[in-house]
Amino acid sequence: MEQLVEEFGHTTYTSFPVVVARLLLATLFGAVIGFEREWRNRPAGLRTHILVCVAAATFGILTIEIVHAPMFLKDTARFDPIRAVEAVTAGIAFLAAGTILFARGEVQGLTTGAGMWLAGAIGLAAGLGFWQIAGFGTFLVLIVLGLLHAVEVKFDLSEDKRDEKSAARKPAAKQKRG
Structure with missing residues (x-):
């Protein structure tokens, strides 16, 4: 029993309330990014971005x-x-790459993959205690995903518009006669 207390009872360098605050901050920032992706109905959404951000914070x-x-x-x-930073970067890049599809001559999911990669960086910043970097990084993500999306839509550059045009060009499926 004494050996278990020694093994699991040692103190950490970072106080537990600080660890909790850092992980909660990573959760919040990941949720903000994930909510935006959910709202736009993209492949990786709320839970994925939270998990990526919290995982990176934990590694930090x-x-x-x-x-x-x-x-x-x-x-x-x-x-x-x-x-550790390199390992987190490579691991999340691998996950993000899985969200990118190339079908019918078009790339889809690239922004979501980049968002996941950035969520990992934001989580790492939160985990390492760089709250300002994590917060400002999240703010910039919202600017890029929100404001620039509005600009893309206005100038007909949006992925959403291209998706709608592609769907409109597909021939209607032949109906079966019963």
């Missing part, structure tokens, strides 16, 4: 903890905290 917090963990303070342990 773990990076801080690893740097300060007593078991890694020995001379034999060598680490580079930037590797």
Whole structure:
């Protein structure tokens, strides 16, 4: 029993209320981005963006903890905290790539994939405690996805308009006679 208390009872470098605040902030920012994607009826929405953002924040917090963990303070342990950022970036890029489709000569889901990748960066910023970067990054995402979407629609550049035009060009399916 004493061994379990020693294993699970050690303190963390980052206080628990700060960990909770960082993860909740990542949840909020991921939800804001995901809500916008849901609203536009895009492939990856609310839950996906929240999960990406919270996962990245968790990896950020773990990076801080690893740097300060007593078991890694020995001379034999060598680490580079930037590797965690690289791993998160690569992992989320892999997920984001899965949302991108190429069908009938058109690319779809590219903005959603980029949004997921950025949600990961925002989550990492929140997890590492860079609240201002996470908040301003979220603000910029909303500007790009919202305001610029309105500009695209006005000038007939929107993916939504192209999707509607493609659907209109498809021949109607032949009805079966009973």
